[in-house]
Structure formats: C-alpha cells, structure tokens
Amino acid sequence: MAQQVRNKQVILRDYVSGFPKESDMNIVDSTITLKLPQGSNELLLKKLYLSCDPYMRILMTKDTTAGLGAHTPGSLLNVEKLQPLIGYGVSKVLESGHQDYTKGDLVWGITKWEEYSLVPATGMCKIEHTDVPLSYYTGILAMPGLTAYAGFFEVGTPKKGENVFVSAASGAFGQLVGQFAKLTGCYVVGSAGSKEKVDLLKNKFGYDEAINYKEEQDLDAALKRYFQEGIDIYFENVGGKTLDAVLPNMRVHGRIHVCGMISQYNLSQPEGVTNLAHIIYKRIRMQGFITPDYYHFYTKFLEFILPLIREGKIVYVEDIAEGLENGPAALVGLFSGRNVGKQVVFVAHE
Amino acid sequence: MAQQVRNKQVILRDYVSGFPKESDMNIVDSTITLKLPQGSNELLLKKLYLSCDPYMRILMTKDTTAGLGAHTPGSLLNVEKLQPLIGYGVSKVLESGHQDYTKGDLVWGITKWEEYSLVPATGMCKIEHTDVPLSYYTGILAMPGLTAYAGFFEVGTPKKGENVFVSAASGAFGQLVGQFAKLTGCYVVGSAGSKEKVDLLKNKFGYDEAINYKEEQDLDAALKRYFQEGIDIYFENVGGKTLDAVLPNMRVHGRIHVCGMISQYNLSQPEGVTNLAHIIYKRIRMQGFITPDYYHFYTKFLEFILPLIREGKIVYVEDIAEGLENGPAALVGLFSGRNVGKQVVFVAHE
Numbered sequence: 270m271a272q273q274v275r276n277k278q279v280i281l282r283d284y285v286s287g288f289p290k291e292s293d294m295n296i297v298d299s300t301i302t303l304k305l306p307q308g309s310n311e312l313l314l315k316k317l318y319l320s321c322d323p324y325m326r327i328l329m330t331k332d333t334t335a336g337l338g339a340h341t342p343g344s345l346l347n348v349e350k351l352q353p354l355i356g357y358g359v360s361k362v363l364e365s366g367h368q369d370y371t372k373g374d375l376v377w378g379i380t381k382w383e384e385y386s387l388v389p390a391t392g393m394c395k396i397e398h399t400d401v402p403l404s405y406y407t408g409i410l411a412m413p414g415l416t417a418y419a420g421f422f423e424v425g426t427p428k429k430g431e432n433v434f435v436s437a438a439s440g441a442f443g444q445l446v447g448q449f450a451k452l453t454g455c456y457v458v459g460s461a462g463s464k465e466k467v468d469l470l471k472n473k474f475g476y477d478e479a480i481n482y483k484e485e486q487d488l489d490a491a492l493k494r495y496f497q498e499g500i501d502i503y504f505e506n507v508g509g510k511t512l513d514a515v516l517p518n519m520r521v522h523g524r525i526h527v528c529g530m531i532s533q534y535n536l537s538q539p540e541g542v543t544n545l546a547h548i549i550y551k552r553i554r555m556q557g558f559i560t561p562d563y564y565h566f567y568t569k570f571l572e573f574i575l576p577l578i579r580e581g582k583i584v585y586v587e588d589i590a591e592g593l594e595n596g597p598a599a600l601v602g603l604f605s606g607r608n609v610g611k612q613v614v615f616v617a618h619e
Numbered sequence: 620m621a622q623q624v625r626n627k628q629v630i631l632r633d634y635v636s637g638f639p640k641e642s643d644m645n646i647v648d649s650t651i652t653l654k655l656p657q658g659s660n661e662l663l664l665k666k667l668y669l670s671c672d673p674y675m676r677i678l679m680t681k682d683t684t685a686g687l688g689a690h691t692p693g694s695l696l697n698v699e700k701l702q703p704l705i706g707y708g709v710s711k712v713l714e715s716g717h718q719d720y721t722k723g724d725l726v727w728g729i730t731k732w733e734e735y736s737l738v739p740a741t742g743m744c745k746i747e748h749t750d751v752p753l754s755y756y757t758g759i760l761a762m763p764g765l766t767a768y769a770g771f772f773e774v775g776t777p778k779k780g781e782n783v784f785v786s787a788a789s790g791a792f793g794q795l796v797g798q799f800a801k802l803t804g805c806y807v808v809g810s811a812g813s814k815e816k817v818d819l820l821k822n823k824f825g826y827d828e829a830i831n832y833k834e835e836q837d838l839d840a841a842l843k844r845y846f847q848e849g850i851d852i853y854f855e856n857v858g859g860k861t862l863d864a865v866l867p868n869m870r871v872h873g874r875i876h877v878c879g880m881i882s883q884y885n886l887s888q889p890e891g892v893t894n895l896a897h898i899i900y901k902r903i904r905m906q907g908f909i910t911p912d913y914y915h916f917y918t919k920f921l922e923f924i925l926p927l928i929r930e931g932k933i934v935y936v937e938d939i940a941e942g943l944e945n946g947p948a949a950l951v952g953l954f955s956g957r958n959v960g961k962q963v964v965f966v967a968h969e
Binding site for chain 1: 677858862877878879880883884888889890891892893894895896897898899900901902903904905906907908909912
C-alpha cells in the first residue's frame with residue numbers, strides 16, 4: 270500500500286494588496302500519497318530548495334489585468350487564494366512516469382511551495398552538473414542567472430568601455446550583471462540599500478563604484494558624480510524614482526534593459542515617472558524582457574557560466590533561509606531589502 | 620553700393636516657461652545688406668515658408684539641461700533671448716558663395732525666423748522637385764515627413780496585419796504615419812482633439828477608426844474598444860496620460876516609437892507615467908528617435924514618397940498662416956491644437 274506522508278505547504282491566505290506580510294501566507298499540513306497514480310506520465314518531486322523572487326509578488330494579486338493578465342500569453346500563472354505559492358525551485362525526482370526522467374534525478378523549474386508535488390514533466394529542467402552548490406539552481410544557474418545573462422548580453426549589445434549602471438545591484442540579478450559588465454570591460458556602478466551591500470558590490474563583485482541610495486539625498490547628483498559622461502546602459506531592477514533620476518543621466522543612444530521594477534510592485538498607485546521625454550532627446554531604447562523568452566539560450570548560458578564559476582571568475586552570494594516554515598518571512602524580506610544576495614529557502618536534504 | 624532692406628524678424632522676448640504665449644515673441648524690424656560679404660562661402664537666403672514644430676518649444680527654455688542639453692551632442696540649438704527664433708523653412712538663394720549652390724536655387728533646412736538670412740551652406744538641402752507644392756518642404760518632404768517615415772519604418776519593423784495606434788494623428792507626423800500604416804496593411808486607429816480632426820482621420824487619411832480624446836472620459840476604455848487584441852505599435856506624439864493609457868493596452872512584444880511628447884513640453888512638472896511595469900510584462904520596446912539621425916535616409920525617402928504624392932496615394936493637409944507677423948500665433952496654436960494639419964507660415968512669394 271502506498272505511503273501517505275505529511276506535505277507541509279505555504280498557502281496564500283488571501284490576495285495581497287500593498288506590501289506583502291507574513292500573515293498573507295499560512296503554513297498548513299496536508300497529506301500526499303508518495304506514489305504516482307497508475308499510468309501517470311508526471312513526476313513526483315521532493316523539494317530541496319525554493320527560490321524567492323520579486324516577480325512572485327505580482328502573481329499574488331487578484332486583479333490579474335493589473336499584472337501579467339491581458340494580452341500576455343506565455344506568462345507565469347497567478348497564485349490562487351488558499352492554494353500553495355508557486356515559484357522556481359530545485360527538486361529530486363522520487364518517481365517518474367516520463368521517459369526522460371528517472372528516480373533520483375535532480376531538476377529545477379516552476380513548482381509549488383510544498384514538500385512534495387506531482388507535476389507535469391514539461392517545464393522541468395534536468396540538472397546535469399552537480400559539482401557546484403545545488404542551491405545555485407535557484408539562482409546563478411537558473412532563472413535569475415539566465416535573466417541576467419540574456420538581459421545584459423542579448424537584449425542589448427554591451428561594448429568594452431561603456432558606462433553601466435545597475436540598481437538592486439547586490440540582488441539575484443544585479444550581482445551577476447555587475448560581474449558580466451566587468452568581464453566585458455565596462456565601467457560599472459551599482460546601487461543598493463545598505464553599507465553591507467555596498468561593500469559587497471565593491472569588494473566581492475568588482476563594481477567600480479557603489480551608491481547607497483538610502484544615504485543619498487539626491488540620486489541625480491550621485492549619478493552625475495559617478496557618470497560625468499552619462500550612462501550607456503542602465504540595467505533596471507527597481508523603477509520609480511530611480512528610473513526618473515537615471516533618465517536625464519543617460520547618454521545619447523543609451524539603452525535601458527528593463528528586468529524588473531521591484532519598488533513599484535507593492536504600490537496601489539505606482540510612482541509617476543516624469544523624465545520620459547529624455548527617451549526622445551537621447552534616442553534611448555527601453556526594452557523589457559522576461560526569462561521565458563530566453564529559455565532556448567539556457568545551454569549556451571551554461572557553457573558560458575559554468576567554467577567561470579569553476580575558475581572562481583564569477584561569484585554568487587546567497588541568503589539561505591532554513592525550512593519551508595521560514596519561506597514567508599524570506600519572501601516578504603525581499604521588499605524591504607532584508608536579503609543580502611539571492612534569497613533561497615532550504616526545504617530538505619536529498 | 621549694396622542694397623539695404625528691412626529684415627522683419629520674430630525674436631524671443633524672453634525664455635519661455637509654461638505654455639508659450641504670443642507675447643513671448645516680438646516682431647521687430649532690423650535691416651540687412653542684400654549682398655554676400657567679400658570672400659564668404661555662405662548663402663544669402665530669402666524666406667518663403669517657415670515650419671512650426673512642437674520641438675521648437677523645448678529650445679525656447681533657458682535651462683538647456685532640462686531639454687536637449689547634457690550628453691546630447693548633435694542636437695538642435697537653443698534659441699537665445701532677444702535673438703530670432705530658429706526652425707526649419709523653405710528659402711530661395713539670393714546669392715551663393717558656395718560652389719554647390721547658385722542664385723535662384725530653392726533650399727530647405729534650419730534657418731532663422733526673419734525675412735532674409737546669411738547662413739552656412741552646410742545644413743541646407745537643395746530642392747530638386749518642384750512639381751509639388753513648395754510648402755511641402757516644411758512638412759511631408761522635409762523633417763516631419765522624414766521623421767514619420769524613419770520613425771515608422773526604420774525604428775521598428777511594421778508588419779501587415781499589425782495593430783497601430785497614433786496620437787496627435789492629424790498633425791504633421793500623425794497624418795503620414797496613419798497612411799504609411801494603411802499602405803503596410805495594418806489596422807490603424809488615431810486620436811485627435813476635435814470632431815473636424817477625427818473626420819479628417821477617417822475620411823481623408825484612411826484611419827480605420829478615430830478617437831476624439833477630448834470627448835472620452837476614459838481613454839483606456841476607448842483603446843480597449845478599438846484594440847480588443849491589443850496594440851502592436853504605438854506611434855507616440857503626446858506622452859503623459861495618453862502613454863499611461865496605452866501601456867496596459869500594448870500587446871506582448873509591442874513597440875512604442877517615441878517621436879514626441881507634446882503634452883509635456885509646457886509643464887514645469889511633467890505628468891508622471893505610472894504603468895511602465897507593462898514594459899516588462901509585455902516585453903515592450905520603447906525607442907526614441909530624432910530626425911538628424913536619419914538624414915542619410917532622405918534620398919531613399921524621396922524615392923518612396925514622391926511617386927505616392929504624384930499618384931494621389933498619399934495626401935497631406937497643411938494649415939498655412941499668412942505672413943511672418945502671424946508666426947507667433949501659429950506656433951503657439953500648436954500647443955492648444957488649433958492647427959488642423961501641418962502648421963506652416965507663409966513668408967513671401969519667390
């Protein structure tokens with residue numbers, strides 16, 4: 270007879286408005302039968318790591334048209350009320366009904382915030398290289414890494430000597446973009462929200478200069494200090510006031526790679542950006558992008574990044590919360606900048 | 620002895636803040652010697668038509684860094700206080716010190732708002748085709764035409780069947796973009812600010828649908844009415860609230876071609892645009908452009924547009940003010956939408 274076990278879950282208590290709170294989520298115990306149904310071609314997964322990413326906030330809203338709704342095929346699914354959260358994670362295959370996977374395989378991909386899940390095999394990506402930390406498959410070797418890579422190299426064409434500015438520069442994406450920019454021979458400045466993060470930018474990730482935006486009265490002046498000739502590439506992670514300060518400091522034919530706008534996701538009325546006419550004056554290109562459009566680059570990306578990790582030429586800082594029950598606090602912490610580096614939730618050992 | 624004649628000028632009384640008023644400009648009589656100085660390689664021009672264009676407002680501000688200033692090489696010159704306005708126009712060469720020009724040549728290019736000017740030959744473009752109205756060399760056959768052409772065809776890649784929205788759709792640029800979109804096989808909707816203009820859009824320029832934005836309580840709802848599947852290309856002429864309404868109605872991989880933001884040029888504090896996160900969700904590309912970057916397309920553009928004009932397949936509506944002394948009112952009228960079609964000032968017959 271099949272084994273019934275506890276399946277701890279993080280469920281959405283109610284749709285979120287404003288800043289998410291731990292109390293928007295509940296930890297509940299359900300049960301699951303650790304056996305694939307007869308004839309199933311799905312995978313039975315045990316969760317090892319879950320990824321906390323800012324975009325998840327957008328999917329916790331009831332009004333889907335405000336987020337990824339209308340005219341947005343191919344985008345991620347909203348979380349339903351009283352259902353487990355959905356996000357990227359690393360799992361182990363306990364049972365496989367699909368020919369491409371066997372018991373014991375490690376995979377990463379979109380999954381539910383619970384200890385065990387039954388999922389379609391499509392959408393999972395097999396982990397082939399295990400000489401690096403497994404948690405990296407929530408970050409540098411998964412969605413955030415691919416996003417930083419595609420968003421920096423494929424969305425624009427960065428050139429040696431160009432001036433690059435990165436916001437949320439010590440986060441899951443920013444720490445990589447800064448290192449990619451240095452590898453390209455760019456001058457790169459990052460902004461972050463604490464002394465600890467600013468130190469990381471300069472001493473760990475190789476940023477040329479770093480701005481603690483919480484200590485700057487005037488971000489425009491700070492940008493002018495570090496970019497006397499203007500910014501060629503702005504890697505946008507935050508939006509709002511930061512974008513407004515950046516626009517007048519862009520150079521002619523500058524590019525803004527729009528990865529995220531974390532400062533805006535919790536506002537019922539986003540901050541208005543007033544300096545958009547500089548898009549004309551400077552002939553700026555703003556290009557938004559999301560990772561699913563670049564999944565086909567993943568193999569190329571791994572060939573690029575794995576040697577760099579192994580040779581110590583790229584580093585990655587993670588902030589790992591222990592246990593699924595600490596997931597809500599870890600997720601909520603993203604929006605106050607509590608995390609230092611990529612926020613991960615450790616769920617279980619293999 | 621050289622002939623001294625009256626040279627009526629429109630001068631900037633003082634730098635403009637807010638909406639420009641006729642009283643910001645003065646009509647003055649100066650004098651000019653209608654003879655090239657000995658050894659000069661310049662051109663002595665008699666003005667025939669002057670062009671009123673929204674960008675001129677930006678150059679009438681003292682604070683150049685707010686406009687086309689910092690990091691903006693290659694842009695247009697600001698107007699100086701107590702000096703004549705500067706803009707595009709059609710002129711006749713009275714005397715030439717330059718080998719490429721002879722007396723009697725017709726030219727278009729940047730010039731001063733005065734009856735006669737001495738100008739460098741560089742920056743003037745010789746008019747070769749005179750079987751079309753000469754005033755067209757302030758509009759369809761000059762900067763606005765080239766801007767509409769390059770901005771529609773070169774900035775993006777419009778495809779048959781795509782959904783196009785154009786703001787300020789009956790203006791110097793918009794009336795052409797709508798016709799270009801129809802020639803490409805697109806579905807195209809325009810917005811304008813009066814019943815007369817909306818009628819022009821549908822009955823003269825071939826727009827599929829037209830929105831009178833002054834009669835719409837809710838521009839978002841109006842856009843949803845005409846774009847049930849979203850907008851592929853937005854040709855942006857106005858900025859502000861219109862852009863904010865358009866963003867959530869864009870389709871995935873939509874493109875916003877940013878030609879101008881006339882609604883914002885007179886505001887000391889531009890309207891904040893709040894819906895920019897859709898740039899990420901929809902992977903939108905926003906690309907600003909200015910005409911000088913596309914001057915090298917001019918010959919190709921003429922080869923495209925002249926046959927269409929001659930065959931009646933493209934029409935162009937002009938609003939011609941009579942006399943340099945009516946120039947200030949014509950220019951100011953752009954910002955209240957008083958003009959119907961391309962605003963031109965007739966200065967003198969050949």
